[in-house]
Amino acid sequence: MMNINFNSDDEDNPIHAALKKFLIDCQVQDLKEAGKTEEAEQLALKNVEQDLSAIEQEQLASGSNDENYTPDTVPEQCVSKTFDNYADNFDQHLTKQLNYAVPQIIQEMVSKFTEGRFKRLLDLGCGTGLCTEVIGDLALHKTGVDLSEGMLEKADQKNLYDDLYLNDLTEFLQNDWDERWDLIISGDTFIYLGALEEAVAGLAKNIELNGKVIFTTETAADEAFSEKPYVMSNRGRFAHSADYLRKVLADNGFTLIELDEITPRFEDGKPVLGLVVVAQYNGK
Numbered sequence: 001m002m003n004i005n006f007n008s009d010d011e012d013n014p015i016h017a018a019l020k021k022f023l024i025d026c027q028v029q030d031l032k033e034a035g036k037t038e039e040a041e042q043l044a045l046k047n048v049e050q051d052l053s054a055i056e057q058e059q060l061a062s063g064s065n066d067e068n069y070t071p072d073t074v075p076e077q078c079v080s081k082t083f084d085n086y087a088d089n090f091d092q093h094l095t096k097q098l099n100y101a102v103p104q105i106i107q108e109m110v111s112k113f114t115e116g117r118f119k120r121l122l123d124l125g126c127g128t129g130l131c132t133e134v135i136g137d138l139a140l141h142k143t144g145v146d147l148s149e150g151m152l153e154k155a156d157q158k159n160l161y162d163d164l165y166l167n168d169l170t171e172f173l174q175n176d177w178d179e180r181w182d183l184i185i186s187g188d189t190f191i192y193l194g195a196l197e198e199a200v201a202g203l204a205k206n207i208e209l210n211g212k213v214i215f216t217t218e219t220a221a222d223e224a225f226s227e228k229p230y231v232m233s234n235r236g237r238f239a240h241s242a243d244y245l246r247k248v249l250a251d252n253g254f255t256l257i258e259l260d261e262i263t264p265r266f267e268d269g270k271p272v273l274g275l276v277v278v279a280q281y282n283g284k
Contacts, residue, residue: 100130100265102187102216107134109214109278110183113257114138118183122206124169124215125189129155132185139183145172173202182208186215188264191237194230196248204252207281213254216264217245218274235267245277254279 110118118139123132126144128151144161146152152164165172169189184207193199203213220239224231229244242259249256258278263271 101262102264103130103134105216105262105264105276106131106185106187106214109258109276110135110138110185113212113278120179120181120183122181122184123161124172124184124186125192126155126161126164127151127187129158129160131187132160133158135185143181145169170199170202173199173206177206180206180208180211182211184211184213184215186213188216190215190217190240194228194232194238196230196240196244197251200248200252200254204254204281204284209281209283211281212257213279213281214277216262216274216276218264218272219261220273239273240275242275245275249277249279253282253284255282 117137119141121132121135121139121142123129123142123144126132126146127148129144132139132142132144142161143163143165144152144155145165145167146155147166147168149166152166155161156164169186170193184203190196190199207213218233218237218239219242220231220233222241224239225241225244229241230238232238245259246256256277256279258276260276262274262276264274265272
């Protein structure tokens with residue numbers, strides 16, 4: 001059973017509230033599966049106020065009266081603390097309860113567009129290593145990056161990576177690394193970034209010519225993107241429009257190879273609408 005511990009000074013952060021609600025939902029589900037129905041109901045009732053829209057809370061915190069206001073990113077501390085709490089139960093919860101399909105989807109894309117092995121793999125937002133685990137020996141040297149120390153500890157225990165870095169992906173990509181990567185993957189990490197310009201520019205800076213980028217994100221109906229090409233859900237994650245992904249990749253020297261709708265996971269018994277992107281770097 002996961003333990004959820006948040007400091008009181010985090011409670012006013014609306015995005016953190018949405019992420020906290022996600023963890024609480026996970027714990028409620030765990031209690032139900034353990035047959036502790038009454039405890040599950042009490043926890044759900046105790047935290048019913050977390051059902052407030054994250055966008056509305058962010059709007060109030062910012063002082064904005066714009067009902068379409070969307071922040072540009074989820075603060076680093078929110079993500080790292082959330083997934084530190086989640087690390088012990090991450091693999092089991094995703095695969096057993098949410099029917100998490102992103103690792104298999106990325107592996108299929110790697111296999112589909114690969115004739116041989118990649119020399120160097122960079123896994124951004126690697127978590128416990130689920131995506132790299134299924135890629136296996138299709139990549140020779142593997143580097144993982146994540147904001148959560150707890151997640152990296154789990155990844156390290158699997159002996160999947162040659163190098164692991166505790167860092168924000170955008171900051172990591174701004175460094176001047178001695179070698180570039182010919183395959184960069186990111187499974188469900190861009191969902192914590194609204195604006196992707198800086199991140200994709202970082203991809204271009206760190207990928208070899210003709211190297212491939214494969215990532216997933218969430219999306220929504222076209223009308224959701226009337227004000228911005230990305231919107232935040234009530235769970236504190238971002239959805240991106242397909243047109244926005246095409247543009248930001250093209251602006252940074254990438255040629256889009258594939259962009260498909262996917263179901264990365266199920267939540268509350270309903271499929272989440274997502275996208276998988278495969279692009280090749282051809283230089284600017």
